[in-house]
Amino acid sequence: MSTPDVAPAPPLTFVIFGAAGDLTRRLLIPTLINMTRSGLIGEDLHILGVGIETGGVDMLLDRLESFLKTSGDMDDPERQAAWQSLRKRISYISGDFTQNGVYKEISDYLSHAPSANAAFYFAVPPQFFGDIAEKLSENGLMNEATGAFRRIAIEKPFGHDLASAQALNARLLNHVSESQIYRIDHFLGKETVQNIMTTRFANMMIEALWNNNYIDHVQITAAELVDVGTRGKFYDATGALRDMVPNHLFQLLAMVAMEPPNSFDAESIRNEKGKVLKALRVYSREEAIKNGVRGAYTAGPIAGRDLPAFTQTPDVAPDSNTETFVALKLLVDTWRWAGVPFYLRTGKAMKARDTEVVITFRPVPFAQFPRHESRPELPPNRLIIQVQPDEGLDMEISIKSPGLVLKTAPVSLDFRYADSFDIGKQTGYESLFYELFVGDQTLFQRADGIEAGWAAVQPFLDLWAEGGKPDPYAPGSTGPACADELIERDGRKWHEIDGIPKGRKF
Numbered sequence: 314m315s316t317p318d319v320a321p322a323p324p325l326t327f328v329i330f331g332a333a334g335d336l337t338r339r340l341l342i343p344t345l346i347n348m349t350r351s352g353l354i355g356e357d358l359h360i361l362g363v364g365i366e367t368g369g370v371d372m373l374l375d376r377l378e379s380f381l382k383t384s385g386d387m388d389d390p391e392r393q394a395a396w397q398s399l400r401k402r403i404s405y406i407s408g409d410f411t412q413n414g415v416y417k418e419i420s421d422y423l424s425h426a427p428s429a430n431a432a433f434y435f436a437v438p439p440q441f442f443g444d445i446a447e448k449l450s451e452n453g454l455m456n457e458a459t460g461a462f463r464r465i466a467i468e469k470p471f472g473h474d475l476a477s478a479q480a481l482n483a484r485l486l487n488h489v490s491e492s493q494i495y496r497i498d499h500f501l502g503k504e505t506v507q508n509i510m511t512t513r514f515a516n517m518m519i520e521a522l523w524n525n526n527y528i529d530h531v532q533i534t535a536a537e538l539v540d541v542g543t544r545g546k547f548y549d550a551t552g553a554l555r556d557m558v559p560n561h562l563f564q565l566l567a568m569v570a571m572e573p574p575n576s577f578d579a580e581s582i583r584n585e586k587g588k589v590l591k592a593l594r595v596y597s598r599e600e601a602i603k604n605g606v607r608g609a610y611t612a613g614p615i616a617g618r619d620l621p622a623f624t625q626t627p628d629v630a631p632d633s634n635t636e637t638f639v640a641l642k643l644l645v646d647t648w649r650w651a652g653v654p655f656y657l658r659t660g661k662a663m664k665a666r667d668t669e670v671v672i673t674f675r676p677v678p679f680a681q682f683p684r685h686e687s688r689p690e691l692p693p694n695r696l697i698i699q700v701q702p703d704e705g706l707d708m709e710i711s712i713k714s715p716g717l718v719l720k721t722a723p724v725s726l727d728f729r730y731a732d733s734f735d736i737g738k739q740t741g742y743e744s745l746f747y748e749l750f751v752g753d754q755t756l757f758q759r760a761d762g763i764e765a766g767w768a769a770v771q772p773f774l775d776l777w778a779e780g781g782k783p784d785p786y787a788p789g790s791t792g793p794a795c796a797d798e799l800i801e802r803d804g805r806k807w808h809e810i811d812g813i814p815k816g817r818k819f
C-alpha cells in the first residue's frame with residue numbers, strides 16, 4: 314500500500330444499496346480496491362452491502378471475486394492484496410429496500426459499528442432513489458449524532474426531464490438536507506475535467522483571453538465507439554440527449570464558462586457553475602427546431618464486426634424514435650459569452666472514442682502574411698482539452714515555416730498527462746469517493762444546477778416527443794449529415810473526431 318498525499322478518509326460504514334448489481338462489481342469495488350492500495354481508505358472503513366439477492370456475505374463475496382478475476386482486476390499482486398484486506402470488512406444484508414425490515418437491520422448494524430459515520434450509496438435503478446432516501450430518513454438513519462455524519466450518494470440519471478428532476482429534488486430535500494446529498498456525475502471524477510479550472514484560473518495567458526473578445530466558438534464532443542449493446546432497455550427509454558447532455562456535457566460546459574470563484578470551496582464553485590447553467594438560453598420551440606439535431610445509427614461494420622441497427626438491438630422497439638446521437642448549438646447569456654456559440658455533440662457507435670473541448674479563437678485582426686496555395690488561410694488558434702483518451706492539452710498556433718520565403722505553418726504545443734505523470738489504472742470514481750467520505754461537495758451536483766441543465770434541454774425533449782425520426786448515420790462515422798449542416802451554416806466546422814493526440818497530425 315502506498316502513502317497518499319492527503320490524510321486517509323475518516324472511519325465510516327459505506328452502505329451500498331444494489332451490492333450485487335453491475336455498477337457495484339464493475340466500478341465501486343474496483344474503486345475501493347484502488348483506494349485501499351493507495352492508502353486513501355484504511356481498516357476503519359467498513360462496507361455493508363444491501364441487495365435483494367438471497368444468501369449471506371459469502372454469496373456476495375463469491376460474486377464479486379469471480380467478477381474481479383475475469384475482469385483482470387486480480388492480475389496485479391498489489392490489487393489482489395488490497396482486495397484481500399477489503400473483503401474482510403464487507404458484510405451483507407439480504408432484503409427488499411422498498412420495505413422497512415431492511416432499514417431496521419441497517420440500523421442495528423450501524424448501532425454496533427465502530428463509527429457512527431455512514432455514507433449510503435444508491436447503486437440502484439433510478440426509480441428507487443426517492444424511496445430509499447425517504448425510508449432512511451423515516452427510520453432515523455439520516456440523523457447525525459454529534460460529531461458524526463450521514464450522507465447519501467445518488468447515481469445518475471437524476472430525473473427524466475425537468476419536472477421529474479424537480480420532483481426528485483423536492484422529495485429528497487423533504488427528508489435530507491442539501492449538505493447531506495452527493496449527486497454523482499462521474500465526469501467530475503476525471504482528472505482532465507477537474508483540470509479545466511486549473512488551466513483557466515492558474516494561467517494568466519489563458520484566462521485573459523477567455524471571453525467573447527477573443528473566442529470565436531466552443532465545441533464540446535463526447536464521441537463513443539461503443540454501441541448500445543446490452544443496454545437496450547435503458548437506452549431506448551433514455552436516448553443520447555438525456556444520457557449525456559444535461560449531466561456530463563453540461564458539467565464540461567460549466568467548467569469552461571463559469572466565472573472565477575473567489576475560493577475553491579464547494580459552495581463558491583457550485584454557485585459559479587449554477588449561474589452559468591442558469592444563463593443557458595432556454596429556447597422556444599422554433600429556436601429548438603433550428604438549434605438541435607439528432608441521429609440513430611444504422612446497421613453496418615464497425616471495429617471489425619457487423620453492428621445491427623439501433624432499432625434491431627435487443628430490448629429496443631423496432632419502431633423506436635430514440636436518438637443515439639445529438640448535436641446542439643447553445644448560447645450562454647452572460648456578458649462574457651454573448652455571441653459565442655457552444656456546439657455540443659455526443660453519440661454512440663461513432664468513428665472513435667474522443668471526448669474533448671475545443672476552444673477556437675478569433676482570427677488575428679490583420680494578417681500581413683502572404684497566402685500560399687497549400688495553406689490559403691491563417692488558421693485560428695485553438696486550445697484542445699483532450700478529456701479522453703490520451704488525456705492532455707494541445708495549443709495550436711502559427712509559426713514561421715523555416716526557409717527564405719515568409720510562410721506560416723500551424724504547429725501544436727502539446728502536453729500529455731501520461732508523459733509527465735504516473736496516472737495509473739483508475740476508475741475515475743476515486744476522487745468522488747474520497748470527497749464523499751471527507752465531506753467535500755465540490756465534485757457533486759447541486760439541486761439548482763441539475764434543474765437548470767434540464768430546463769435548457771427541455772425544449773428539445775418536448776420537440777422530439779412530438780414525433781419524427783432521428784436521421785440515420787453509419788456506424789463508425791462522425792454522425793448524421795444534419796450535424797455538419799448545423800455548424801456549417803455558421804461558416805464553421807466540427808473538429809475532427811479521431812481520438813488520437815491532435816497536436817501530432819499536421
Ligand SMILES: NC(=O)C1=CN([C@@H]2O[C@H](COP(=O)(O)OP(=O)(O)OC[C@H]3O[C@@H](n4cnc5c(N)ncnc54)[C@H](OP(=O)(O)O)[C@@H]3O)[C@@H](O)[C@H]2O)C=CC1
Nearest residue numbers: 331333334335336364365409410436437438439468469470
Ligand atoms: N452499470 C453501470 O455501468 C452504470 C450504472 N449507473 C447507474 O447506477 C445505478 C445502478 O445500475 P446497475 O448496477 O447497472 O443496475 P443493476 O440492476 O445491475 O443493479 C441494481 C441492483 O439492485 C437490486 N435491486 C433491485 N430492486 C431491489 C429491491 N427492491 N431491493 C433490493 N435490491 C434491489 C438489483 O437486483 P435484481 O438484479 O435482482 O433486480 C440489482 O442487484 C443506476 O442508477 C444506473 O443508472 C451509472 C453509471 C454507470
Ligand SMILES: O=C1O[C@H](COP(=O)(O)O)[C@@H](O)[C@H](O)[C@H]1O
Nearest residue numbers: 469499537539556557561668701
Ligand atoms: O454515464 C454515461 O457515461 C458513459 C460515458 O462515460 P465515459 O466515462 O466512458 O466517457 C456512457 O457510455 C453511458 O451511456 C452513460 O450512461
